[in-house]
Structure formats: C-alpha cells, structure tokens
Amino acid sequence: MADLKLTGVEKAYGEVKVLSGIDLEITTGELVVFVGPSGCGKSTLLRMIAGLERITGGTFEIDGRRMNDVPPAQRGIAMVFQSYALYPHMTVRDNMGFALKIAGRPRAEIDAAIARAARILQLEPLLDRLPKALSGGQRQRVAIGRAIVRDPKVYLFDEPLSNLDAALRVATRIEIAQLKEQMPDSTMVYVTHDQVEAMTLADRIVVLAGGGIAQVGPPLELYERPRNEFVAGFIGSPAMNIAPGKVVETGARTTVALAQGGRAVSLVPSLPGDLGRAVNIGVRPEDLAPRPEAEEATFEGRVEITEALGEVTLLYLAREVSGPQVVAKLPGIHPGLRHQTLRLGADPAKVHLFADGQSLLYR
Ligand code: ADP
Ligand code: MG
Numbered sequence: 001m002a003d004l005k006l007t008g009v010e011k012a013y014g015e016v017k018v019l020s021g022i023d024l025e026i027t028t029g030e031l032v033v034f035v036g037p038s039g040c041g042k043s044t045l046l047r048m049i050a051g052l053e054r055i056t057g058g059t060f061e062i063d064g065r066r067m068n069d070v071p072p073a074q075r076g077i078a079m080v081f082q083s084y085a086l087y088p089h090m091t092v093r094d095n096m097g098f099a100l101k102i103a104g105r106p107r108a109e110i111d112a113a114i115a116r117a118a119r120i121l122q123l124e125p126l127l128d129r130l131p132k133a134l135s136g137g138q139r140q141r142v143a144i145g146r147a148i149v150r151d152p153k154v155y156l157f158d159e160p161l162s163n164l165d166a167a168l169r170v171a172t173r174i175e176i177a178q179l180k181e182q183m184p185d186s187t188m189v190y191v192t193h194d195q196v197e198a199m200t201l202a203d204r205i206v207v208l209a210g211g212g213i214a215q216v217g218p219p220l221e222l223y224e225r226p227r228n229e230f231v232a233g234f235i236g237s238p239a240m241n242i243a244p245g246k247v248v249e250t251g252a253r254t255t256v257a258l259a260q261g262g263r264a265v266s267l268v269p270s271l272p273g274d275l276g277r278a279v280n281i282g283v284r285p286e287d288l289a290p291r292p293e294a295e296e297a298t299f300e301g302r303v304e305i306t307e308a309l310g311e312v313t314l315l316y317l318a319r320e321v322s323g324p325q326v327v328a329k330l331p332g333i334h335p336g337l338r339h340q341t342l343r344l345g346a347d348p349a350k351v352h353l354f355a356d357g358q359s360l361l362y363r
Contacts, residue, residue: 001028002076002153002187003063004049010057011044018044021212022058031180031188033198035234036208042191045208046156049189050079062154078147079156082163084139086131086146093127096145110149117148120182121175137168141175148179157190161197173197195237199223207231225362229354232282238314238327240352241299242282247274253348256281264298266351266361279360282352285314285329291345298351299326299344303337317342 009022019041026032034042047053049060051072060067067075086095096117097110118124121141131139140160147155160176161169177200180188192198198205199219207214207222207230215222215231226232232240245264249255254266256279264281283298301317304325313334317326328344353360 001063001185003027004154004187004189005061005064006049006058007061008058009045009048009055009060011041011048011053012056017211019208019211020057024206024213024216026187026189028187029184030203031190031201033202033205034189034191034208035193035195035198035205036214037234038193040208041211042193042208043158046079046158046189046191049154050077050156051075052079076153077156078150078152078154079158080140080143080147080160082159084131084143084163086139086142088131091128091130092123092134092142092145095131095142096123096149099146099150113149113151114145117145120148120179121145135168136164137172140164140172144176144179148183153185153187155186155188157188159192160190161192161194169194169197173200177201195235199235205235207234209234225359226352227359227362229280229282229357229359232352232354232359236284238285238329240282240284241288241326242280242354243299243326245279245281247277247279250274254353256353258299264346264351265348266353277355280354282354283346283350285327286312287346287350288326288328288344289330289346290342292343298346299328300341301326302341303339306334306338308333308335313337315342317344 004026006022006024010020011018022045034045036042044053048055051067051070055068062075087098090098093114096114100110100113118127121144123141123145126134126138131142134142144160161172164172190201202219204216205219205222206216209230215227222231222235226235229242233242243258243260245256245258247254248257254274256264256266258264258281288298299317303315304318305316307314311331313330313332315328315330315337317328
C-alpha cells in the first residue's frame with residue numbers, strides 16, 4: 001500500500017517560489033500523470049516526492065506518515081529518469097541487480113528479483129548484454145527493470161520516453177501500461193509533456209501551471225470539462241479554438257456574438273446578469289463541421305491551408321480581421337476545400353464559455 005498525500009506543498013529557490021499550495025492525494029494503484037508547460041515545476045514536484053529536493057513548505061505523507069525529512073532511500077520509492085543512467089561496463093543483469101547487491105542482499109534473492117523483472121519486461125534474452133548493445137527502448141526497459149527489482153511501493157517516472165524515437169515511444173508506452181496492469185498495488189507518478197502519453201496512461205492527470213494545479217481529473221474529464229482556459233487550450237491537439245465575443249441572448253440557451261465573424265450558441269441555463277458580458281468562446285477543432293445551412297454558424301471564414309493526414313483533414317480558416325486562425329478537424333479526406341469560404345458549426349453542448357480565464361460552464 002502507498003497512498004501519497006501532499007498538503008500545501010511549496011518549493012522556493014531562495015526568493016523565487018516555483019510551486020505553492022499543492023494539495024493532492026494519490027491512492028494506491030493509481031497512475032497519476034503531471035503535465036504542464038516546460039519549467040512549470042513537474043520535475044521539481046516529482047523530486048520532492050522522491051526526496052531528491054527539499055520541500056520548503058507544507059507536508060508530504062506516505063500512508064499517513066510524514067516524509068518531509070525522510071531520506072530518499074527510506075521512502076520505498078524508485079525513480080526512472082529520461083537519461084537511463086545505466087552503468088556502461090555492467091551487463092543488463094548486473095545493472096538491474098546493483099542496488100540490491102549494494103544493499104547486501106543474498107545472491108538468491110537478487111537473482112529471483114532480476115528474473116521477475118526480466119520476465120515482466122521481456123528482457124530475458126538481453127540479460128548478458130552490455131548497454132551499448134541495446135537500442136534506446138531496450139535501455140529504458142532496463143532502467144525500468146532496475147526500479148522493479150527494488151520492489152518499491154511507489155514508482156516515479158520523469159519523461160522516461162523523451163529520448164526515444166516516435167515508434168519506440170509508442171511501443172514503450174504500451175509496455176508501461178501493461179506494467180501497471182501487472183503491478184496493481186504500486187502507485188505511479190509519471191511526468192511528461194506528451195499529451196498522448198498523458199491521455200493514454202493516466203488514471204488522473206494533474207495539469208500544473210503558474211506555480212499551482214490548474215486542474216486534476218481523469219483524462220476525458222479534463223478534455224470534456226476543462227475548468228479554465230489554460231486546461232482547455234493545453235489538453236487536446238490541435239488546441240481548442242478560443243475567440244473573444246459577447247453575450248447577446250440569454251435564457252434557455254446562451255448566444256454569443258463573436259468579435260469577428262460568427263455567432264455561437266451554447267446550451268447552458270442562462271447565466272445571470274450576463275447580457276453584454278464579454279466572454280471567450282471555445283470550440284475544439286474536432287467539434288466543428290461544415291454547416292452551410294445553419295443560421296448560426298460558430299465560425300465563418302476562408303480556408304487558407306488544408307492538411308490531409310489521411311484519417312483526418314485539418315482546415316485552417318482565416319477570419320476577416322487579423323486574430324487567431326480557426327482550426328477545424330474533419331474526419332476523412334476533403335479535397336477541394338482550399339480557398340472556399342465555409343460556415344462551421346458545433347453542437348451547442350460542445351461549446352465552451354470562459355470569462356476571466358475561468359469556465360462559466362464547468363467548475
Ligand atoms: P519542468 O520539469 O516542469 O520543466 P522544473 O521542475 O525542472 O520544470 O523547474 C521548475 C522551475 O524551477 C524552473 O523555472 C526552473 O528554472 C526552476 N529551478 C529548477 N531547479 C532549480 C534550482 N536548482 N535553482 C533555481 N531554480 C531552479
Ligand atoms: Mg522536467
């Protein structure tokens with residue numbers, strides 16, 4: 001069992017506060033992913049959990065026991081880094097067994113632990129090789145194996161797949177998902193800047209931004225019900241279209257006139273006192289579709305660029321005045337849309353409204 005609890009955790013380097021007010025509980029068996037822009041403090045938070053970085057405020061507990069001053073080796077945690085940090089002169093077997101050997105464990109126990117990890121990660125045929133004779137993906141599996149051998153309660157991963165090429169990244173991602181299935185009693189915290197990794201691996205995602213937590217929740221909850229503009233724009237690719245507008249009708253539904261070319265309807269109960277209110281409207285590219293007949297189109301504009309990806313086509317529409325482009329993602333292949341003027345609409349239930357950066361629909 002390993003339940004993690006952070007209460008009011010903060011990190012300052014001298015005068016500079018990198019993180020503050022971090023409240024988060026992670027329960028045994030969960031895989032929680034930290035995402036956020038570069039430099040937002042993902043690694044710092046992970047390293048504080050590991051004990052590699054001092055916690056300058058707040059409390060971190062494992063199973064109700066305060067860990068702030070417990071040395072890393074006594075936390076029952078193993079960490080896997082982006083750089084595999086294998087010993088180049090040792091075989092895979094010796095790399096994996098090294099920590100237990102240093103700890104003075106009996107040979108039979110070390111061998112059993114290596115055998116178990118090698119089986120889980122399908123490393124058996126590679127045990128006698130040196131790291132230089134392995135591919136990047138195999139090296140990262142050895143690094144994960146080295147963590148498994150120690151049988152920790154908590155696994156921490158800091159961008160473990162970032163050094164791999166695209167195909168290996170997918171394969172290793174699936175291995176990590178399988179690893180999690182095989183170790184249901186372990187708690188895992190995984191840092192990445194890769195959206196697909198976050199969406200596919202996480203039980204819950206923690207979006208970090210501006211020194212705090214922007215939102216925590218299951219991947220699809222963050223996708224469907226972002227509580228603020230930051231999360232709305234960060235989760236999803238291409239990013240959600242966000243454009244300024246103003247409320248022109250309230251009642252059973254809300255209608256927003258866009259500042260540039262278009263109207264949008266949102267199926268929300270009326271927002272009190274909202275007539276004339278400045279809001280930002282958000283629609284995901286995949287929620288837009290051509291609606292030539294629609295009286296109220298969400299966006300209208302000329303298709304400047306198309307990108308045919310096979311399974312989908314991306315359309316980049318210019319709006320009359322400068323201002324951000326609108327991106328639509330249509331399933332399938334659509335030749336001949338370039339230079340056309342299109343009206344695009346969205347299901348009103350898929351329209352997002354924001355004011356002062358916060359969602360008016362989801363709290
Ligand atoms: P991320 O992993 O999200 O990219 P980090 O956790 O590595 O971000 O860093 C968060 C912030 O803390 C960054 O602004 C970084 O410059 C700062 N930082 C990290 N380590 C130190 C340090 N030893 N001294 C001062 N600032 C640091
Ligand atoms: Mg980092």
